[in-house]
Amino acid sequence: MSTGSSPRTLNGRHKPCTSVAILEHELSELRLLLEREAGVLLDSPTDILMARVSNYLESRHLGSAPDLLSLLRSSETECESLLETLLDGDSGFFRHTNAFQTFAGKLLPELHQRKSGESPRTLRIWSAGCSTGVESYSIAMSICHEVNCGGGGWNIHILASDIRRSALQVAERGLYLRKALAQVPRPLIKAYFAKVGEHLLAKPRLRNLVTFTPMNLARPAYLGRFDCIFCMDVLPHFSVTQKIALVQRLHLYLEPGGYLLLGDGEKIPSAADVNFQMEKESGAVLYRKPLAVAAKSGK
Numbered sequence: 235m236s237t238g239s240s241p242r243t244l245n246g247r248h249k250p251c252t253s254v255a256i257l258e259h260e261l262s263e264l265r266l267l268l269e270r271e272a273g274v275l276l277d278s279p280t281d282i283l284m285a286r287v288s289n290y291l292e293s294r295h296l297g298s299a300p301d302l303l304s305l306l307r308s309s310e311t312e313c314e315s316l317l318e319t320l321l322d323g324d325s326g327f328f329r330h331t332n333a334f335q336t337f338a339g340k341l342l343p344e345l346h347q348r349k350s351g352e353s354p355r356t357l358r359i360w361s362a363g364c365s366t367g368v369e370s371y372s373i374a375m376s377i378c379h380e381v382n383c384g385g386g387g388w389n390i391h392i393l394a395s396d397i398r399r400s401a402l403q404v405a406e407r408g409l410y411l412r413k414a415l416a417q418v419p420r421p422l423i424k425a426y427f428a429k430v431g432e433h434l435l436a437k438p439r440l441r442n443l444v445t446f447t448p449m450n451l452a453r454p455a456y457l458g459r460f461d462c463i464f465c466m467d468v469l470p471h472f473s474v475t476q477k478i479a480l481v482q483r484l485h486l487y488l489e490p491g492g493y494l495l496l497g498d499g500e501k502i503p504s505a506a507d508v509n510f511q512m513e514k515e516s517g518a519v520l521y522r523k524p525l526a527v528a529a530k531s532g533k
């Protein structure tokens with residue numbers, strides 16, 4: 235434990251490479267605060283985390299961690315701004331391959347058939363924790379490929395949200411290096427992207443399906459009901475308490491018969507105590523909200 239008399243790191247040593255040192259208890263306080271505000275567990279190695287926070291202090295011209303802590307307590311924007319530098323935004327087109335294959339091969343045909351008699355025929359999908367939008371455009375490509383979006387009389391909407399505004403700006407631009415689409419089949423690239431030098435730009439037929447919006451998943455929001463929610467590689471970064479609360483909200487946000495898709499190997503905690511039917515399909519695990527829940531409770 236540091237004595238607090240001089241600025242020392244967890245090892246009890248001064249950190250040579252960063253100019254603003256952070257004390258052990260300050261880092262713990264910061265972790266607790268961000269867990270409460272954004273649900274996330276900052277589990278990066280301590281030295282990496284300290285260096286990132288220290289860089290942030292410098293970039294904001296703050297002299298010490300207590301200055302940052304008091305700012306964070308009074309400003310939600312400050313919290314979001316710090317998370318920009320601390321959160322992992324790893325993503326990729328069709329990254330969770332099994333889930334995307336199941337979405338295209340099973341869920342979309344099932345939804346298509348179930349909704350064919352409806353008027354208007356609507357499909358609402360949520361990409362929760364969408365990072366730079368590649369997950370959301372992968373969903374849009376799958377839908378365009380399976381459902382006749384243009385001429386088929388379908389009202390299709392993909393809501394894509396993330397807490398990091400910088401990631402959402404990239405998503406809205408829809409401009410990616412060609413190598414980022416290396417895993418995307420050529421016919422899909424040809425149909426849905428335009429070449430711009432070394433980049434590929436999402437065409438309007440994809441972009442028109444997606445609305446990007448900033449949102450903190452640790453906070454309840456009124457969003458209406460979705461037919462499918464993609465919440466991939468987000469839950470593992472949440473604390474247990476926040477994970478349970480988020481799963482319960484995701485259940486609420488689903489239409490009866492709707493599906494929750496998680497990333498590879500992810501599971502919902504049993505303590506969430508929500509009525510999901512777990513289905514295994516081509517290596518993907520799907521969570522389906524039973525239709526009967528709606529019939530019984532009227533929800």
Ligand SMILES: C[S@@+](CC[C@H](N)C(=O)[O-])C[C@H]1O[C@@H](n2cnc3c(N)ncnc32)[C@H](O)[C@@H]1O
Nearest residue numbers: 272323324325326363365396397450451466467
């Ligand atoms: C590892 S990335 C996964 C991106 C994408 N879902 C995928 O699987 O390719 C996790 C994303 O969740 C976002 N995230 C983390 N905590 C969040 C929160 N409390 N509210 C909203 N988004 C959050 C991060 O900003 C990041 O973009």
